[in-house]
Amino acid sequence: MSLADIYDISGSAMRAQTVRMNTIASNLANANSASATEEGAFRALKPVFMSIYEKMDIDGGQSRERVSSAKVAVLDVIESNRPVDQRYEPGNPLANADGYVYYSNVNTMEEMADMMSASRSFQTNIEVMGRINSMKQSLLRLGQM
Numbered sequence: 001m002s003l004a005d006i007y008d009i010s011g012s013a014m015r016a017q018t019v020r021m022n023t024i025a026s027n028l029a030n031a032n033s034a035s036a037t038e039e040g041a042f043r044a045l046k047p048v049f050m051s052i053y054e055k056m057d058i059d060g061g062q063s064r065e066r067v068s069s070a071k072v073a074v075l076d077v078i079e080s081n082r083p084v085d086q087r088y089e090p091g092n093p094l095a096n097a098d099g100y101v102y103y104s105n106v107n108t109m110e111e112m113a114d115m116m117s118a119s120r121s122f123q124t125n126i127e128v129m130g131r132i133n134s135m136k137q138s139l140l141r142l143g144q145m
Helices: 003-029 108-144
Strands: 045-057 065-079 085-088 100-103
Antiparallel strands (some): 085 100
């Protein structure tokens, strides 16, 4: 694995965490949105990640392979299957004939914890890239001696 591969791996992880942060921001922005129908209520968005492994032939065309690197891909962004919040509010202009209003299924505490995790993952990948830059600089200095 080359140093460039490490940049690719870290970069793919940062792109995935960016998608994750965007879905969290959307969820938090719509956390208190209301609707007259259950179908119209906002549902929390969740990204689905997938690991993509790249294999390298180590036996000159024979059957032996090993994983040379892996990347993160965003497979999809799906809606949460958690039920929406149904509240009895007969005075609300969005209330249906039975007096119910439907609110999003976003759990703000869960979203905040997810945001902290995504932020830390992103920061970790920035640190990895910084260390790779430092290693490259050290290699260049070794060549000058």
